Amino acid sequence: xxxxxxxxxxxxxxxxxxxxxxxxxxxxxxxxxxxxxxxxxxxxxxxxxxxxxxxxxxxxxxxxxxxxxxxxxxxxxxxxxxxxxxxxxxxxxxxxxxxxxxxxxxxxxxxxxxxxxxxxxxxxxxxxxxxxxxxxxxxxxxxxxxxxxxxxxxxxxxxxxxxxx
Amino acid sequence: xxxxxxxxxxxxxxxxxxxxxxxxxxxxxxxxxxxxxxxxxxxxxxxxxxxxxxxxxxxxxxxxxxxxxxxxxxxxxxxxxxxxxxxxxxxxxxxxxxxxxxxxxxxxxxxxxxxxxxxxxxxxxxxxxxxxxxxxxxxxxxxxxxxxxxxxxxxxxxxxxxxxxxxxxxxxxxxxxxxxxxxxxxxxxxxxxxxxxxxxxxxxxxxxxxxxxxxxxxxxxxxxxxxxxxxxxxxxxxxxxxxxxxxxxxxxxxxxxxxxxxxxxxxxxxxxxxxxxxxxxxxxxxxxxxxxxxxxxxxxxxxxxxxxxxxxxxxxxxxxxxxxxxxxxxxxxxxxxxxxxxxxxxxxxxxxxxxxxxxxxxxxxxxxxxxxxxxxxxxxxxxxxxxxxxxxxxxxxxxxxxxxxxxxxxxxxxxxxxxxxxxxxxxxxxxxxxxxxxxxxxxxxxxxxxxxxxxxxxxxxxxxxxxxxxxxxxxxxxxxxxxxxxxxxxxxxxxxxxxxxxxxxxxxxxxxxxxxxxxxxxxxxxxxxxxxxxxxxxxxxxxxxxxxxxxxxxxxxxxxxxxxxxxxxxxxxxxxxxxxxxxxxxxxxxxxxxxxxxxxxxxxxxxxxxxxxxxxxxxxxxxxxxxxxxxxxxxxxxxxxxxxxxxxxxxxxxxxxxxxxxxxxxxxxxxxxxxxxxxxxxxxxxxxxxxxxxxxxxxxxxxxxxxxxxxxxxxxxxxxxxxxxxxxxxxxxxxxxxxxxxxxxxxxxxxxxxxxxxxxxxxxxxxxxxxxxxxxxxx
Numbered sequence: 018x019x020x021x022x023x024x025x026x027x028x029x030x031x032x033x034x035x036x037x038x039x040x041x042x043x044x045x046x047x048x049x050x051x052x053x054x055x056x057x058x059x060x061x062x063x064x065x066x067x068x069x070x071x072x073x074x075x076x077x078x079x080x081x082x083x084x085x086x087x088x089x090x091x092x093x094x095x096x097x098x099x100x101x102x103x104x105x106x107x108x109x110x111x112x113x114x115x116x117x118x119x120x121x122x123x124x125x126x127x128x129x130x131x132x133x134x135x136x137x138x139x140x141x142x143x144x145x146x147x148x149x150x151x152x153x154x155x156x157x158x159x160x161x162x163x164x165x166x167x168x169x170x171x172x173x174x175x176x177x178x179x180x181x182x
Numbered sequence: 183x184x185x186x187x188x189x190x191x192x193x194x195x196x197x198x199x200x201x202x203x204x205x206x207x208x209x210x211x212x213x214x215x216x217x218x219x220x221x222x223x224x225x226x227x228x229x230x231x232x233x234x235x236x237x238x239x240x241x242x243x244x245x246x247x248x249x250x251x252x253x254x255x256x257x258x259x260x261x262x263x264x265x266x267x268x269x270x271x272x273x274x275x276x277x278x279x280x281x282x283x284x285x286x287x288x289x290x291x292x293x294x295x296x297x298x299x300x301x302x303x304x305x306x307x308x309x310x311x312x313x314x315x316x317x318x319x320x321x322x323x324x325x326x327x328x329x330x331x332x333x334x335x336x337x338x339x340x341x342x343x344x345x346x347x348x349x350x351x352x353x354x355x356x357x358x359x360x361x362x363x364x365x366x367x368x369x370x371x372x373x374x375x376x377x378x379x380x381x382x383x384x385x386x387x388x389x390x391x392x393x394x395x396x397x398x399x400x401x402x403x404x405x406x407x408x409x410x411x412x413x414x415x416x417x418x419x420x421x422x423x424x425x426x427x428x429x430x431x432x433x434x435x436x437x438x439x440x441x442x443x444x445x446x447x448x449x450x451x452x453x454x455x456x457x458x459x460x461x462x463x464x465x466x467x468x469x470x471x472x473x474x475x476x477x478x479x480x481x482x483x484x485x486x487x488x489x490x491x492x493x494x495x496x497x498x499x500x501x502x503x504x505x506x507x508x509x510x511x512x513x514x515x516x517x518x519x520x521x522x523x524x525x526x527x528x529x530x531x532x533x534x535x536x537x538x539x540x541x542x543x544x545x546x547x548x549x550x551x552x553x554x555x556x557x558x559x560x561x562x563x564x565x566x567x568x569x570x571x572x573x574x575x576x577x578x579x580x581x582x583x584x585x586x587x588x589x590x591x592x593x594x595x596x597x598x599x600x601x602x603x604x605x606x607x608x609x610x611x612x613x614x615x616x617x618x619x620x621x622x623x624x625x626x627x628x629x630x631x632x633x634x635x636x637x638x639x640x641x642x643x644x645x646x647x648x649x650x651x652x653x654x655x656x657x658x659x660x661x662x663x664x665x666x667x668x669x670x671x672x673x674x675x676x677x678x679x680x681x682x683x684x685x686x687x688x689x690x691x692x693x694x695x696x697x698x699x700x701x702x703x704x705x706x707x708x709x710x711x712x713x714x715x716x717x718x719x720x721x722x723x724x725x726x727x728x729x730x731x732x733x734x735x736x737x738x739x740x741x742x743x744x745x746x747x748x749x750x751x752x753x754x755x756x757x758x759x760x761x762x763x764x765x766x767x768x769x770x771x772x773x774x775x776x777x778x779x780x781x782x783x784x785x786x787x788x789x790x791x792x793x794x795x796x797x798x799x800x801x802x803x804x805x806x807x808x809x810x811x812x813x814x815x816x817x818x819x820x821x822x823x824x825x826x827x828x829x830x831x832x833x834x835x836x837x838x839x840x841x842x843x844x845x846x847x848x849x850x851x852x853x854x855x856x857x858x859x860x861x862x863x864x865x866x867x868x869x870x871x872x873x874x875x876x877x878x879x880x881x882x883x884x885x886x887x888x889x890x891x892x893x894x895x896x897x898x899x900x901x902x903x904x905x906x907x908x909x910x911x912x913x914x915x916x917x918x919x920x921x922x923x924x925x926x927x928x929x930x931x932x933x934x935x936x937x938x939x940x941x942x943x944x945x946x947x948x949x950x951x952x953x954x955x956x957x958x959x960x961x
Contacts, residue, residue, distance in 0.1 A: 056220070063878060065877075105219065121214070122455030154404070156404050
């Protein structure tokens with residue numbers, strides 16, 4: 018521990034954890050270096066591509082810009098939390114079914130953002146999907162399949178909700 | 183005996199069972215899909231090694247200069263810095279530290295001279311990457327500045343020399359004649375001569391001449407380039423972990439630089455977060471190896487997005503084209519002069535210059551052809567392979583030119599192409615007869631999808647509509663080699679060993695489908711090993727849409743070898759033959775327990791004849807041709823120059839699609855990537871050669887808002903007769919013809935012709951103003 022480091026306590030994917038971080042460390046670095054969670058990744062380093070997306074207190078943030086110190090006391094969740102029970106989330110299933118990725122490097126971010134969209138808007142139009150995902154970049158350009166996957170996931174969520182218990 | 187009974191009973195059943203379902207042609211989700219949607223896919227980006235040091239690069243601030251001094255004393259004193267190394271330090275572990283696939287012209291760190299802004303000059307190593315980065319800002323370098331040259335046409339004639347003499351690598355026989363050549367920036371001059379163009383021009387009914395240009399762009403894979411070196415100081419071996427499209431080449435090149443046997447160098451790759459040609463041949467690998475040997479520690483260098491722009495790019499080009507046409511609208515002669523802006527180091531540029539250069543006259547049946555194609559050194563970041571290997575630049579020019587000729591002669595652009603395209607059996611400009619290249623079919627299908635013969639709504643008022651089509655082709659790069667192994671374990675489960683790198687094209691799934699087809703095993707049950715040169719056999723590289731064809735054949739041959747060995751084993755054991763899915767039973771019988779392997783090996787290199795050095799002629803220039811066609815409709819706002827795509831249709835000839843679901847995404851992925859290059863991507867340099875927009879804030883790649891509402895995708899019904907299962911590559915074909923079709927659609931809508939990429943609203947607006955005789959002042 019250096020004389021500038023601070024200790025933060027937060028909830029990570031449902032588990033209470035703590036970490037010693039430097040003031041300049043981002044949450045992305047801490048998740049990768051101290052917790053070996055590699056689903057969020059640094060690509061553009063400027064908060065423009067969405068590869069580093071993580072969820073802090075229910076909101077998606079660019080992990081490459083979000084300072085770790087700010088996560089003290091927060092609830093942080095990552096892509097790795099979605100199948101914690103061994104089952105894929107419907108958005109993950111829909112992404113596989115629609116072939117909504119190629120290299121997969123941006124996929125964590127797109128999936129987390131798509132879930133957030135569907136939480137807020139269970140039945141988005143194409144235009145709403147494009148608008149909500151416009152902060153995520155996919156260099157392989159799986160955009161047509163991503164739009165299809167979000168629509169399929171919306172449909173799957175609805176059928177799940179109406180299924181008799 | 184129980185085993186015997188099982189074998190024979192099942193054998194009897196087998197004859198009454200349905201045959202194993204075919205694997206090739208299945209629309210299969212990619213085998214690594216679950217790891218990708220759960221964030222658990224393994225990229226080199228994630229790799230951490232014990233006691234690892236991070237390297238951060240100090241880069242040149244001048245485009246051309248002699249290194250007078252490098253003062254790293256302040257950087258070395260920063261707390262936490264392990265070491266700072268320069269080019270002179272590298273010489274201690276690699277005496278002749280020049281690398282490259284075509285030329286050995288690139289120093290691992292700059293020596294004596296710097297040749298572009300952004301060239302690596304020194305590296306700081308530290309356990310904390312932030313410390314390493316901070317220390318790079320404390321390094322001071324002094325240069326004696328030299329005049330620099332940036333434009334490819336100017337550089338071809340300039341007295342300003344980027345390199346004092348040429349250093350061809352000797353890897354490619356057709357570059358050997360360049361060794362020691364002095365006094366020029368032209369690293370390769372490829373020429374093709376067929377018939378008599380001058381006589382044809384003299385007697386032509388019409389002659390057209392135009393110049394087209396393309397801009398320098400960057401691949402921007404979202405996983406930025408990253409390499410690690412892990413020396414084993416005990417055994418004197420070395421492992422390189424690298425996000426590379428060509429692990430076999432990296433091994434050979436590192437062994438050459440070190441003077442080691444290949445077997446002391448192990449190169450491991452992983453899933454790549456995109457490649458597109460950026461991660462080919464050798465990039466950071468020689469640097470991390472040198473640093474690891476100097477520091478005797480594990481070293482990782484992970485570039486930032488910004489640094490990628492200083493590492494490898496796509497050639498800017500200038501293409502001057504002259505065409506003779508007779509009274510019937512048939513092309514009788516074509517002269518092409520192409521200058522490729524190679525930047526400061528050759529990388530694979532000379533091969534681009536030759537392999538794409540020989541297709542410069544287009545997929546047209548022309549009796550008299552003259553091609554000069556020049557790879558030119560300049561003081562810009564190096565250019566190499568980029569999805570299409572130079573073909574998109576060629577198609578942009580020859581299809582724009584075709585549209586302009588058709589317009590001038592009042593011939594419908596589809597009709598003009600029908601009169602001139604190369605058909606089955608006709609000789610290409612190299613003399614090679616065309617086979618299995620469905621150019622005509624692709625063109626007709628594009629036209630059909632565009633409803634070309636139906637009346638077209640042209641819009642009214644300020645909003646005008648237009649449309650364009652185009653077709654292009656690419657010769658598969660030859661000759662190259664692929665090897666593969668297929669192993670059945672004691673329980674009969676199957677593993678394929680291949681050095682093909684899956685960077686998003688779903689090659690692992692395709693390999694499993696092809697092996698499964700031969701072995702009668704569902705692809706989902708086959709495991710494909712990731713490249714590891716100690717484990718997976720040689721493969722030239724994952725590039726140029728070559729893997730389906732070359733690795734496909736190697737895997738097919740290896741699987742057939744397994745079947746042959748299985749039959750031999752059954753014969754040896756005196757039992758009926760069993761399919762691969764039941765190999766475990768044969769092995770158990772032979773070894774008395776679950777043990778052993780059946781290993782099949784496959785090796786493939788297609789036939790090829792190198793082009794004649796004087797004429798570029800060859801009876802067998804390529805194993806196959808990949809074909810792509812594009813159709814677009816645009817709506818242009820005549821008041822602002824803004825335009826949008828209303829329609830975006832793509833048709834390709836990839837032979838038999840191995841996995842139709844993936845083929846579709848390869849088509850739209852390539853098309854959208856080319857759309858970005860056609861409309862907005864451009865590396866902008868100032869007058870001293872400083873790149874001004876090396877970030878996503880200022881360099882725009884296509885986002886989800888930039889794609890048209892519908893993208894048409896189609897594969898024509900065709901078979902590549904010499905391909906594995908009738909297949910050939912598909913990763914690049916949908917890049918062909920995008921830019922030219924948009925330019926034609928703009929002219930069709932508003933009557934102005936753009937001849938430089940990218941096609942921006944500003945360039946449309948400027949052209950509209952100029953057409954009204956009210957030109958705007960230049961920037």
